[in-house]
Amino acid sequence: MNALTSHNVATRELLLTSDRAQFQSLVDLDNIDSVLRGLLTIEEMREAGSFFTGQELAERALSRLSAITSSSIVLDPTCGAGNLLIEASKKLGVEPTLSATLKVWGQVLWGFDIHPHFIEAAKLRLTIAALNQGVEQDCDLEEAFELLPHILMRDALTVSQIELEKVTHVLMNPPFVIMPSPRKDYWKDGKVNTAGVVLDMYLRILPKGCNISAILPDVLRSGSRYTEFRKFVASSFKAKAEIWGRFNRKTDVDVFLLSGVTSASKNEILWHSLNSDTESISDYFDVRIGPLVAYRDPEEGQEYPYFYPKICPKWERISEVIEKRKFSGTALLPPFIVIKRTSSPSDRHRASATLISLKEPVVVENHMIVVTPKDGKIGTCKKLMRVLQSHKTNSFLNERIRLRHLTVGVIKDIPFSEVR
Numbered sequence: 001m002n003a004l005t006s007h008n009v010a011t012r013e014l015l016l017t018s019d020r021a022q023f024q025s026l027v028d029l030d031n032i033d034s035v036l037r038g039l040l041t042i043e044e045m046r047e048a049g050s051f052f053t054g055q056e057l058a059e060r061a062l063s064r065l066s067a068i069t070s071s072s073i074v075l076d077p078t079c080g081a082g083n084l085l086i087e088a089s090k091k092l093g094v095e096p097t098l099s100a101t102l103k104v105w106g107q108v109l110w111g112f113d114i115h116p117h118f119i120e121a122a123k124l125r126l127t128i129a130a131l132n133q134g135v136e137q138d139c140d141l142e143e144a145f146e147l148l149p150h151i152l153m154r155d156a157l158t159v160s161q162i163e164l165e166k167v168t169h170v171l172m173n174p175p176f177v178i179m180p181s182p183r184k185d186y187w188k189d190g191k192v193n194t195a196g197v198v199l200d201m202y203l204r205i206l207p208k209g210c211n212i213s214a215i216l217p218d219v220l221r222s223g224s225r226y227t228e229f230r231k232f233v234a235s236s237f238k239a240k241a242e243i244w245g246r247f248n249r250k251t252d253v254d255v256f257l258l259s260g261v262t263s264a265s266k267n268e269i270l271w272h273s274l275n276s277d278t279e280s281i282s283d284y285f286d287v288r289i290g291p292l293v294a295y296r297d298p299e300e301g302q303e304y305p306y307f308y309p310k311i312c313p314k315w316e317r318i319s320e321v322i323e324k325r326k327f328s329g330t331a332l333l334p335p336f337i338v339i340k341r342t343s344s345p346s347d348r349h350r351a352s353a354t355l356i357s358l359k360e361p362v363v364v365e366n367h368m369i370v371v372t373p374k375d376g377k378i379g380t381c382k383k384l385m386r387v388l389q390s391h392k393t394n395s396f397l398n399e400r401i402r403l404r405h406l407t408v409g410v411i412k413d414i415p416f417s418e419v420r
């Protein structure tokens with residue numbers, strides 16, 4: 001991963017010419033994302049988890065921290081090309097010369113990354129950020145780099161508690177790539193999001209009272225796989241969760257900000273601002289994933305009417321057989337509603353539903369969620385169709401789950417009352 005090598009070389013040359021007119025674009029937090037996109041394919045960026053925080057989100061993340069002064073230590077454990085550190089440096093002001101400025105910044109700003117070219121870019125850009133504020137260039141680049149000793153190539157996941165005992169603030173936008181579970185504490189087998197593993201580890205080793213502002217993928221806030229993660233976070237972090245939305249225009253992943261102070265006491269984190277006291281779908285319906293996995297389940301056993309997303313038009317009622325398929329697993333007796341699992345906050349309706357009202361057992365594919373009324377009545381299904389179409393349900397789902405698919409848990413929680 002030598003992505004930024006050529007960019008770093010060009011930046012060094014520019015520094016030698018002292019062409020200050022060009023400096024602004026080099027420290028522009030939005031620009032570095034475009035630079036990286038020009039050098040790497042989207043697959044390579046995903047693999048490295050190298051999506052750099054833009055200006056607006058960096059400002060928001062910083063605004064959630066307590067004051068940063070020359071006696072603070074601000075760490076970004078996965079700093080990339082230093083965007084969050086550059087934003088933090090703006091809180092520190094400058095001294096008359098580059099060396100005096102970096103002497104202060106170098107003690108406050110700490111950053112780790114596993115890629116040396118990102119570390120080089122972070123140091124170059126912090127040097128430029130200082131020059132950009134009009135300080136006198138009284139030292140060469142080598143000396144400037146030596147004045148930033150805590151920005152270094154490190155694996156964030158191998159750092160120890162003692163190394164972090166003086167850290168006062170943490171800013172992070174850890175990689176969102178999927179990694180094998182650490183398989184300790186509450187982490188079960190399988191694959192998990194690296195961002196969760198990084199936050200988990202830092203909550204365990206940072207000193208109490210440390211300020212953290214973390215940019216995290218929405219799956220950690222709303223995904224059913226991360227319930228235990230959320231419980232752990234609440235037990236060690238007095239924090240507030242805030243939905244941000246899409247990471248940036250080019251990156252189709254929704255993020256939220258989690259910010260607060262590390263604390264040993266049990267805390268309540270409001271992962272979403274919805275009232276859990278109201279009645280919900282689970283009070284009146286059974287909710288499950290369609291039992292048939294098309295690519296896996298052999299076409300044997302009894303033949304049933306068969307439903308999958310393509311043949312289920314939104315908001316319509318189907319009372320006749322369209323297709324049939326053999327299946328030896330569980331068949332389900334209508335009436336019920338099927339909801340397509342694929343769903344995005346940009347869709348007009350998040351829960352796209354169809355009423356199935358055949359009078360015989362049918363099979364449903366696993367790309368659909370099946371919602372069966374406990375009273376067995378078509379009227380209750382119709383009520384649910386209206387609820388799912390409503391603006392209120394859309395707002396609920398957009399607040400609750402920003403992922404590109406719906407879960408059984410979130411459908412169960414959709415507010416629904418019998419009296420409508």
Ligand SMILES: C[S@@+](CC[C@H](N)C(=O)[O-])C[C@H]1O[C@@H](n2cnc3c(N)ncnc32)[C@H](O)[C@@H]1O
Nearest residue numbers: 051052053078079080083113114155156173175
């Ligand atoms: C999403 S980017 C964020 C960079 C920066 N914090 C920002 O907001 O612009 C995540 C960064 O984590 C780095 N990274 C991945 N695994 C790491 C690890 N184990 N230790 C340290 N850095 C890591 C990647 O190289 C990448 O630069």
